[in-house]
Amino acid sequence: MGLIVQKFGGTSVKDRNRIFNVARIVANTRKAGNDVVVVVSAQGDTTDDLIAKAAEISSNPSDREMDMLLSTGEQISIALLTMALQELGISAISLTGWQAGFATDRSYTKARIKRINTERLESELARNRVVVVAGFQGLNRSDDITTLGRGGSDTSAVALAAALHADRCQIFTDVEGVYTADPRKLPKATKLKEITFDEMLELASLGAQVLNNRSVELAKKYGVELEVISSLNPVPGTIVKEETKVEGMLIKGVAKDENVAVISIMEVPDVPGMSFKVFSLLAQRNINVDIILQSSGRDNSKDLIFTVPLTEAQTALSVLNENKNRFGGGDIKVSTDYAKVSIVGAGMQSHSGVASSMFEALFNQGINIHMISTSEIKISVIIDKTDADRAVAAIHDAFIH
């Protein structure tokens, strides 16, 4: 008994059958005595189809008009899902982003929510209606439609849950929850009952791809309890919240990330300011640098080795080569045959032996470690891509099974 925000992605509403599947989940939640606000994305390929239409017109369409175009995708979904709910006898109403009171900043295609005016929403809830809200969109101060960019519907749902002080925000996906490793790759991976926001953030950034990071950060900031849950199989999912019960398991998950390239700049002069010069160049291009390793080279020089997303490796390489004279380095090499494998778990730093157990597991498999990075709740290693799946299985065996 409470107020629950339920978010469904594009795959969950891609056709008539999936829409009715979602409508039944919502109807059951409502019949159990809860108030329900539903946030939906555009159907299946709708957004891609709309982008293709725009691409036929212009290779560089204006951001404002793209938002005008793309926001129709969610508007179609909310109308259809509301019709399905009504067909099941549930009183329901659809609201676009602007009708639901989403006020954003001016940045078209990647707007940020500034506040949600929940007046209309609360009046519809007071009329005992399920409210179906278009995710991913809002209105800026000029009364122009904006979209929130990638992962936008998750963010819409969490922001709405925060604004309405909802008891829970359920993110429905095609997986049953958060797993100790990718269950498609490692069948013995197990579903976690609970995980903290920080652990979830580390896992998401490691390529677990269950929840969008921005939405987890927002949930952490406003203390919104999340549940990652399957829209196809009605079993409890994984709860993401501030504190988790002690589950007797230190390591929450093992994640693999293949979107990684290693860049090596050899023989950088060993004088102050060189690292700053290199990394500020990359920051200007919005290229995120992850693990950094600085080794002493020969003759008063050092080697600077770091990882960037594979998708941005070419841009990084061009920028560095163009500006080579500014940091006076030697050869710049990019290696793309690597993967990052990480273990995540709050408090691992205070438990001795976690890192060495991980390295032992890899050693037993004859897997060579190229780089290492550690944080409060994470240990990552860069290894050969071909070793990655074997590494995940070995580490999983060592810590979880």
Next chain:
Amino acid sequence: MGLIVQKFGGTSVKDRNRIFNVARIVANTRKAGNDVVVVVSAQGDTTDDLIAKAAEISSNPSDREMDMLLSTGEQISIALLTMALQELGISAISLTGWQAGFATDRSYTKARIKRINTERLESELARNRVVVVAGFQGLNRSDDITTLGRGGSDTSAVALAAALHADRCQIFTDVEGVYTADPRKLPKATKLKEITFDEMLELASLGAQVLNNRSVELAKKYGVELEVISSLNPVPGTIVKEETKVEGMLIKGVAKDENVAVISIMEVPDVPGMSFKVFSLLAQRNINVDIILQSSGRDNSKDLIFTVPLTEAQTALSVLNENKNRFGGGDIKVSTDYAKVSIVGAGMQSHSGVASSMFEALFNQGINIHMISTSEIKISVIIDKTDADRAVAAIHDAFIH
């Protein structure tokens, strides 16, 4: 040099090429020194596709949600056309119905425009932008999206032209203007330079299908000069306005309408109130009765013969049969093998011989007339459907060529 409202239907923006064709027309109008407001419909089959999606969910979807769904069609069009204009170097911005200030009443799917708040529109025009407005839609007092129903985009354009005191409202279609007869059926039909609102109303209601009647009525009410013009062939179209120049042609057009059924109620008692009882029954079901003919029958009875749209003939027949005892009539028959052929021209009533010339033309072709109806600017006859095209040609020959 002035303010021109240009309206383009769904066929005119159905794909990339047609969108750029429209963009070039708008760009040329702009470059000629005019301010331009463009009103567009949904692309080609978009509305039908959306209706099909709704039909998969519900056989009777809520009107509010249908409007939420269908209004996305025009929103897609305005974004794409605006991108095309920008691609041609024209400063442009798209506005949805609610952004353009269309305030409507509450009747979803067939809303009526109550007023247009032109503040946003005028500020965009003041910034030298072409404004591309979604036709067919508005916002009601609850901030819910409404649609205007059939012919809605024409009505949007005319209402906008009236609110902005535009110099002209151009309705672009796939024909070059208003013809003296249907040019697909009668190749020698000629395009009219000018026609009055009243003549246009008669022609539209007679099945000429060039302009939606509601939009012509609105144009007449607010004195908005219309031009019916081709989006494919850049030649002057037909001007529709209050007074036309004397063109030396009394008869403006010959029209055929096959959406007609003749209902005969035989042996209605010849006492007061019988006609009222019959036609009030039909009015309650929103069935429009057109031509009425009352003949004296035998033995203190009369026969009541009238036409209704073919599409409503079965409903009319059911209503009349269910309530037969209220007007005590005999047999009720429906004949569907008829067509209505009409000539339209202001002031024909004051010219003697128009009717007899029309009847003579039909007689010369051996065409039998079943019913006759006349008004200030129109003479209609009901004849066999198989004679209709021949009748149009003969009448056209008699009056126009």
